[in-house]
Amino acid sequence: MPREVRERQMLDAAVVAFARHGYQAASMDDIAEAAGVSKPLVYLYLKSKEDLFMACVRREVGALVAAVREGTRERELTADQQLWRGLTAFFAHTAARPDGVAVLYRARTQGEPFAREVAAMRVEIVTIVTALLGQAAQDAGCGELAEREVSGLAHALVGAAESLAEWANSRSCASADSSSAKDTAATLMNFCWAGLENLMTGRPWMAPGH
Amino acid sequence: MPREVRERQMLDAAVVAFARHGYQAASMDDIAEAAGVSKPLVYLYLKSKEDLFMACVRREVGALVAAVREGTRERELTADQQLWRGLTAFFAHTAARPDGVAVLYRARTQGEPFAREVAAMRVEIVTIVTALLGQAAQDAGCGELAEREVSGLAHALVGAAESLAEWANSRSCASADSSSAKDTAATLMNFCWAGLENLMTGRPWMAPGH
Numbered sequence: 001m002p003r004e005v006r007e008r009q010m011l012d013a014a015v016v017a018f019a020r021h022g023y024q025a026a027s028m029d030d031i032a033e034a035a036g037v038s039k040p041l042v043y044l045y046l047k048s049k050e051d052l053f054m055a056c057v058r059r060e061v062g063a064l065v066a067a068v069r070e071g072t073r074e075r076e077l078t079a080d081q082q083l084w085r086g087l088t089a090f091f092a093h094t095a096a097r098p099d100g101v102a103v104l105y106r107a108r109t110q111g112e113p114f115a116r117e118v119a120a121m122r123v124e125i126v127t128i129v130t131a132l133l134g135q136a137a138q139d140a141g142c143g144e145l146a147e148r149e150v151s152g153l154a155h156a157l158v159g160a161a162e163s164l165a166e167w168a169n170s171r172s173c174a175s176a177d178s179s180s181a182k183d184t185a186a187t188l189m190n191f192c193w194a195g196l197e198n199l200m201t202g203r204p205w206m207a208p209g210h
Numbered sequence: 211m212p213r214e215v216r217e218r219q220m221l222d223a224a225v226v227a228f229a230r231h232g233y234q235a236a237s238m239d240d241i242a243e244a245a246g247v248s249k250p251l252v253y254l255y256l257k258s259k260e261d262l263f264m265a266c267v268r269r270e271v272g273a274l275v276a277a278v279r280e281g282t283r284e285r286e287l288t289a290d291q292q293l294w295r296g297l298t299a300f301f302a303h304t305a306a307r308p309d310g311v312a313v314l315y316r317a318r319t320q321g322e323p324f325a326r327e328v329a330a331m332r333v334e335i336v337t338i339v340t341a342l343l344g345q346a347a348q349d350a351g352c353g354e355l356a357e358r359e360v361s362g363l364a365h366a367l368v369g370a371a372e373s374l375a376e377w378a379n380s381r382s383c384a385s386a387d388s389s390s391a392k393d394t395a396a397t398l399m400n401f402c403w404a405g406l407e408n409l410m411t412g413r414p415w416m417a418p419g420h
Contacts, residue, residue, distance in 0.1 A: 109318065187359060187362040191402050
């Protein structure tokens with residue numbers, strides 16, 4: 001079997017083990033067994049438990065960012081349609097790969113090199129969303145939406161999406177379900193889109209006394 | 211000096227140390243010195259580093275929940291006014307106590323007993339927000355907003371607020387600034403309120419093809 005196939009099997013098994021048991025408790029013996037290979041082969045290919053975990057983190061970061069990028073690829077759509085597709089792609093991905101997402105969640109708290117990968121991924125996703133909201137503001141002829149405001153809104157949207165993904169995964173033991181991913185994306189669109197649209201067309205929510 | 215004053219000084223110093231250096235790297239020597247007491251006195255009062263950290267986590271959890279509760283106390287206000295006050299109270303608190311918030315952030319990743327305290331706090335805050343959204347739906351005469359939908363929206367709102375608080379604190383080294391807390395709360399209201407209001411009055415955002 002070619003090395004890349006073997007490596008993929010090892011990573012698949014490792015993602016499940018790290019997601020379910022955590023970095024410390026995950027066992028290299030169990031990972032090798034689940035991958036159907038010997039433990040020395042795991043060390044030969046992936047060097048160490050630390051390197052194996054890092055390889056899992058990088059693969060799952062790449063897969064998540066690719067899903068969001070693919071979802072927001074069609075620049076000729078209106079901003080709400082792009083956002084809708086991006087969110088649908090995001091929730092479909094998190095529903096289909098709960099273990100992959102759990103690895104990223106664990107990596108955030110697993111010390112420096114791992115946390116940095118996840119932080120960089122978050123910056124990348126916030127950047128995609130910021131560009132999207134910037135375009136939406138421009139489409140709406142709303143040049144005066146300050147950079148600070150767009151950045152704040154992008155962080156709010158990403159935080160809401162993360163929290164919803166965790167909530168959706170905690171509720172369902174079902175496997176990937178694209179209709180429930182759409183429900184979750186629609187919940188978030190309902191939550192935010194009309195608000196964003198009003199803001200961008202110059203009708204912000206008004207604090208009392210203004 | 212009464213014991214409770216001394217203990218408060220120890221916790222104040224410990225929150226700063228844990229927030230800035232993390233649980234492992236924070237030094238009991240430095241904490242004692244910053245609190246102006248001897249290290250044996252810290253151990254006499256707080257038992258161990260673990261117990262000291264837990265005391266910090268519990269104090270900061272209590273303070274954050276109290277701030278949100280206080281902000282959403284006035285039941286005779288409309289739901290958007292209550293939400294506005296609750297968010298303003300939340301962001302004022304997180305801006306005024308960045309180290310306290312950082313301790314909670316670190317506690318999430320510091321193993322079981324600590325992570326459980328923060329998870330319980332999150333459940334409590336989600337419960338407050340869920341009740342608020344439930345009331346808003348009722349006020350709007352919108353009985354059919356499903357429990358699932360309200361729960362999802364509450365998780366989205368709490369995730370957005372957490373993400374915004376972190377973003378706001380990372381941008382500003384200024385000390386507590388109530389006007390910037392209001393700006394942040396207004397950003398989130400803009401982001402979500404009109405969306406929620408439309409949803410509750412039976413005008414949801416429509417996915418393409420519906």
